[in-house]
Amino acid sequence: MSDGGGLTECRADLDAQMMQRAAWPDDSPWLREAFAALPRDRFAPDRLWRWDGAAYVPLDRANDPNGWAAELYSGVDAAAITQLTDGRPSSSLSAPSAVADMLDSLRVEPGHRVWDVGTGQGWTAALAAWRAGPGLVATTEVDEHLAAFARARLADAGLDVEVAVGDGTGGGVPGGGLVDRLHATYAVETVPWSWVGAVRPGGRIVYPWGRLGYVALTVADDGGAAHGWVHGLAQFMGDRTGPAQSSNGPDAYAQVRGDAEPEARRALDRDPAGLRNWHLRFALRVAVPDAVLFTEQDGDATVILVHDGHQSWAEIRSDVNGQPVLAQGGPRRIGDELMTAWSRWEELERPGLYDYGVTVTPDAQWAWQGDPDSGPRWPIRSLHPATR
Known part of the structure; x- marks a missing residue:
């Protein structure tokens, strides 16, 4: 050649x-x-x-x-x-x-x-x-x-x-x-x-x-x-014969949210810029595996967009006073799920991605942190299929 x-x-x-x-x-x-x-x-x-x-x-x-x-x-x-x-x-x-x-x-x-x-x-x-x-x-x-x-x-x-x-x-x-x-x-x-x-x-x-x-x-x-x-940490294309994986990015978020107004809104006591930490991002991936998270900048502020590929969405952006606000809508409160997982990660003393592992048996699969037998664990299930 x-x-x-x-x-x-x-x-x-x-x-x-x-x-x-x-x-x-x-x-x-x-x-x-x-x-x-x-x-x-x-x-x-x-x-x-x-x-x-x-x-x-x-x-x-x-x-x-x-x-x-x-x-x-x-x-x-x-x-x-x-x-x-x-x-x-x-x-x-x-x-x-x-x-x-x-x-x-x-x-x-x-x-x-x-x-x-x-x-x-x-x-x-x-x-x-x-x-x-x-x-x-x-x-x-x-x-x-x-x-x-x-x-x-x-x-x-x-x-x-x-x-x-x-x-x-x-x-x-x-x-x-x-x-x-x-x-x-x-x-x-x-x-x-x-x-x-x-x-x-x-x-x-x-x-x-x-x-x-x-x-x-x-x-x-x-x-x-x-x-x-x-x-x-790399990202790969999904199995063509399995459930469709939701796309990343603002376009996919816009498709899920459409023109819906927030159904719930609350102030946050944490800086959304923390979600640029890839160890935290991986912990959230373990705890809420169907959450697709995308970050973008609005001037000096970090904006977080989240969706589940179907109907639920959340966004975090600062108000005019610089206060981070979580707004969300859809059948589930996916933003609250991520905040709970974030708090759990901090309780576990902020483990890195290499502190996690996976166990596979004929009947079940789960992720664990720290120790495969005694550490905290999260069940792994096939994600519900999206429209293909």
């Missing part, structure tokens, strides 16, 4: 940014080598999509190779949108820092059998195969067009990876049997028990958890449960 658009420089810049950020995992030095051997541009389609503030606009490699490359390598924390469905992103090349961190969490070793769920363009399957070895990685993609694209790019890279078309959430490992590692590239709120059953005792499952964060689970020695810690 040609180096149009200065790809050699882009790759070098990415490596330097990862070094500067200390984003290359110390425990997995192989990842830096794999990124160099299998750069993300080898798995990118010739059309990417950029948000211009109002809509997604195409960036075609043939017409604008420099713009295409700049979008693909726009930063260590930036994903590149590779597909739209009904005007919304439906596939992407994930942010390099998140890819490196999740694969580090997966602890892939040579000889491991790996199931990559959600092939996309095939980049993460390629990186896993570089580490595990030929014929040891299988990947499942629900979109047959993406699967065909990934199959071709993996073959061009000389990698022996099985690409299967199917529903990775409800299906099984291509070819059957058990794997040592399972890596999911799309977000699920609850872990399919079939994933736990597909992994050998002692094996690992790394997956994006709902709207925010990713988790590394270890399957118990008897195969009857899996549990593990939160490992990071």
